[in-house]
Amino acid sequence: MAIKPLKQPSSASSAAVRLSKIAVSNTHGEDSPYFAGWKAYDENPYDESSNPSGVIQMGLAENQVSFDLLEKYLEKNSSDATSSGRVSSFRENALFQDYHGLLSFRKAMASFMGKIRGGRAKFDPERIVITAGATAANELLTFILADPGDALLVPTPYYPGFDRDLRWRTGVHIVPIHCDSSNAFEITPAALDSAYSDAESRGLRVRGVLITNPSNPLGATVKRAVLEHVLDFASLKNIHLVSDEIYSGSAFSDAEFVSVAEVLEARGGRGSERCHIVYSLSKDLGLPGFRVGTIYSYNDAVVTTARRMSSFTLISSQTQQLLATMLSDEEFTAGYIETNRERLRRRYRMIVDGLGRAGIECLKGNAGLFCWMNLSPFLKEGTVGEELALWECILREVKLNISPGVSCHCAEPGWFRVCFANMSEQTLQVALARIHDFVERRRGNQ
Amino acid sequence: MTISKKAACNSHGQDSSYFLGWEEYEKNPFHESTNPNGIIQMGLAENQLSFDLLESWLAANPDAASFKRDGQSIFRELALFQDYHGLPIFKNALAQFMAEIRGNKVQFDPNNLVLTAGATSANETLIFCLADPGDAFLLPTPYYPGFDRDLKWRTGVKIVPIQCTSRNGFRITSSAVEEAYKLAQKRNLKVKGVLITNPSNPLGITLSRKELNLLLNFVDKKGIHLISDEIYSGTVFDSAEFVSIMELLPNRNNPQLMNRVHVVYSLSKDLGLPGFRVGSIFSNDRLVVAAATKMSSFGLISSQTQYLLSAILSDHVFAKKYVAENRMRLRNRHAVLVSGLRRVGISCLESNSGLFCWVDMRHLLSSDSLEAEMELWKKVVYDVGLNISPGSSCHCAEHGWFRVCFANMTEDTLDLAIRRIKSFVDSISPIKNCRNSRSKSISKWVSRLSFHDRECDR
Numbered sequence: 065m066a067i068k069p070l071k072q073p074s075s076a077s078s079a080a081v082r083l084s085k086i087a088v089s090n091t092h093g094e095d096s097p098y099f100a101g102w103k104a105y106d107e108n109p110y111d112e113s114s115n116p117s118g119v120i121q122m123g124l125a126e127n128q129v130s131f132d133l134l135e136k137y138l139e140k141n142s143s144d145a146t147s148s149g150r151v152s153s154f155r156e157n158a159l160f161q162d163y164h165g166l167l168s169f170r171k172a173m174a175s176f177m178g179k180i181r182g183g184r185a186k187f188d189p190e191r192i193v194i195t196a197g198a199t200a201a202n203e204l205l206t207f208i209l210a211d212p213g214d215a216l217l218v219p220t221p222y223y224p225g226f227d228r229d230l231r232w233r234t235g236v237h238i239v240p241i242h243c244d245s246s247n248a249f250e251i252t253p254a255a256l257d258s259a260y261s262d263a264e265s266r267g268l269r270v271r272g273v274l275i276t277n278p279s280n281p282l283g284a285t286v287k288r289a290v291l292e293h294v295l296d297f298a299s300l301k302n303i304h305l306v307s308d309e310i311y312s313g314s315a316f317s318d319a320e321f322v323s324v325a326e327v328l329e330a331r332g333g334r335g336s337e338r339c340h341i342v343y344s345l346s347k348d349l350g351l352p353g354f355r356v357g358t359i360y361s362y363n364d365a366v367v368t369t370a371r372r373m374s375s376f377t378l379i380s381s382q383t384q385q386l387l388a389t390m391l392s393d394e395e396f397t398a399g400y401i402e403t404n405r406e407r408l409r410r411r412y413r414m415i416v417d418g419l420g421r422a423g424i425e426c427l428k429g430n431a432g433l434f435c436w437m438n439l440s441p442f443l444k445e446g447t448v449g450e451e452l453a454l455w456e457c458i459l460r461e462v463k464l465n466i467s468p469g470v471s472c473h474c475a476e477p478g479w480f481r482v483c484f485a486n487m488s489e490q491t492l493q494v495a496l497a498r499i500h501d502f503v504e505r506r507r508g509n510q
Numbered sequence: 511m512t513i514s515k516k517a518a519c520n521s522h523g524q525d526s527s528y529f530l531g532w533e534e535y536e537k538n539p540f541h542e543s544t545n546p547n548g549i550i551q552m553g554l555a556e557n558q559l560s561f562d563l564l565e566s567w568l569a570a571n572p573d574a575a576s577f578k579r580d581g582q583s584i585f586r587e588l589a590l591f592q593d594y595h596g597l598p599i600f601k602n603a604l605a606q607f608m609a610e611i612r613g614n615k616v617q618f619d620p621n622n623l624v625l626t627a628g629a630t631s632a633n634e635t636l637i638f639c640l641a642d643p644g645d646a647f648l649l650p651t652p653y654y655p656g657f658d659r660d661l662k663w664r665t666g667v668k669i670v671p672i673q674c675t676s677r678n679g680f681r682i683t684s685s686a687v688e689e690a691y692k693l694a695q696k697r698n699l700k701v702k703g704v705l706i707t708n709p710s711n712p713l714g715i716t717l718s719r720k721e722l723n724l725l726l727n728f729v730d731k732k733g734i735h736l737i738s739d740e741i742y743s744g745t746v747f748d749s750a751e752f753v754s755i756m757e758l759l760p761n762r763n764n765p766q767l768m769n770r771v772h773v774v775y776s777l778s779k780d781l782g783l784p785g786f787r788v789g790s791i792f793s794n795d796r797l798v799v800a801a802a803t804k805m806s807s808f809g810l811i812s813s814q815t816q817y818l819l820s821a822i823l824s825d826h827v828f829a830k831k832y833v834a835e836n837r838m839r840l841r842n843r844h845a846v847l848v849s850g851l852r853r854v855g856i857s858c859l860e861s862n863s864g865l866f867c868w869v870d871m872r873h874l875l876s877s878d879s880l881e882a883e884m885e886l887w888k889k890v891v892y893d894v895g896l897n898i899s900p901g902s903s904c905h906c907a908e909h910g911w912f913r914v915c916f917a918n919m920t921e922d923t924l925d926l927a928i929r930r931i932k933s934f935v936d937s938i939s940p941i942k943n944c945r946n947s948r949s950k951s952i953s954k955w956v957s958r959l960s961f962h963d964r965e966c967d968r
Contacts, residue, residue, distance in 0.1 A: 083801065142576050154561070208514055210514055214514075271514075363513075375659070378787050380814065381785030
């Protein structure tokens, strides 16, 4: 007899216990207005043939431009391994739940991370801690570096997910380091100091700075001089520095990306025990579904603790095995990194030129899967309300789901993040044509 | 700069004897040919008995592990799939598998299932959803040592024990539950729920209807939650003996209570796949499901793995066959250990499930004390060469009980372990000493010089 659960009334009796404060809070951020954009896309998704007038998803930072390289690799390598060869490692692999992570996987990741940095930094597999995605890595680091009620300083604009990842279950605050277009949104010493004072005046203890390099949503690498300064600042205040380098492999040119790892090596490792790097294969390899993240820490206590905490968020050993093989294939990785960069650069040029032809400027970018578009000239007034109204208009009329700057806590209204790597070139051209028409219409109406 | 209090404390439990035994094993692991005098790992609740069934299924169905469906590549689709609602084909297959294990006496709506990276993650996530820092959950003792980390570490929630003893076979009684609740109140802790493991780890017994009903009555009266970790549900030797908490709810006709009972499951024990990190939470409360789903972002299951397992579990003929064969092999293995121990005068709690026995070594203690238990444990690890788990690491109220695993080794290794135990028992019994000249032929090795006496983390 099948017993289905009964329909439930919406609230428990007043005598019964409630859910936790965390469970009922909305710090997960999913009640934000711009989730309406996702809804609109889900209800009416663009498809080249079956729904050419649907909503084009430009709010999702996915990398779909290099799948063929991965597919070719898998084709080639699954035919090499005999079916019984694969199965005989099954037992060992299925049992492997060691939170140190597969050594072959850590070695492959360390090597891959080094290659991405053009060999200018070397990574020790023993300092790599595995996590199910960068989402988990960032939360885990926050649990380790800060106590509930403490603060992390994060430059704006920043990835909206940080509001959840750094704050939700940890109880830690984000205090923004405000950046603006006057200097291409670079982090300035004044902004750092100001953020720190801001935290102090709110009675919050600052435990660290978290930067994303290359930046999401700016799509630009952080300059060496800025990294040096942030590192000095962290040393001065005796706090941590977390560098989320999830887009490191998506810098259009290897030469333009400077990792904090390189800066530390140049300093002979001085001050490194306060530094921690987050990485993931979700963007560079386009594998968000596989949940592959890592924490690389120069601090032994952090490595040990992070490892233990990673029990809550280990990478499937099946996936570790696959990637260990793939990423230790020198020929494949070298070819992949270079080709992927080239294709992203091409896409970036396509969108920036296309937007330029419509009279729209973007921040000069050199990395990532998106561009930071400036629509402030289109706002009647520089307000958040105007920005959201424009965003809604673009969603409903132009049928493009893009991300408004306010969702990234941008201090200046009018900026939007527009993704370009999660669609075909044709679709991108369609999107650009729609934008072009939209701009023409607005000009016509003025 | 400093690290957080959480990082610096030892709530992760890593310093407990449970983990220390593992460390000693790592230093000197038994291997049939290369290290026959090494320590045999009997502290690891793994199920290695039925891999051949999975391996032959994989050999016959290579597409599932190669990102193919009906010969077509679905690599791209899987690579991009990070939806925290989980792969629908996998959730459906998992829900059906869970029902199958319960003889289809319960159905699980896949929409009320949340996927997590292992039961470790599921338990922590549920606690985050149901309790605030400083609140408490009641747990019957003895319990899985990992709970000290999983339920308390990052959540800041406390565990208050419901003491169970051998006087009644470690069964949960109303008075023990009430006492635990009072103890929590005395410590000014707000109790948010009870967490049981059914079948029990480390006892290896299924909870009786009586126990389950008294627990339901209790949580109903107090208006609190009940979490039932049913991770070992597929290891019950005779499936008829397992009663899931979910079976008892419909008859009570109490929708509010139903909303407060949550089940945790995983494929780590039943299918022997701990490396794949496959756990789940089932709850009838849509709010819990919603909150837990969002939290699962911090521990999603690899889509590659979800796909492989959906293929295995959707093969209902195979899944049914697997469950039945697996149960039988576990039953047989269990019998080998129990009879082997009985022959040397060591009894076990009568059990009907799990990957371990709850062994009574009280008569081998020099005194009824923790020190004596630790002394015996060290002898067993170093002199006998078996890593078993002392009851104190499971917060057992009585001294002298040990959890001994039997499903993570070959039968030959288990036989060797039993011979070593026999030799040990004979050697400490003055009457038997002269009789047993064979004790000399079983190799001993020098006790490790570098044993560090660490206090058990309670």
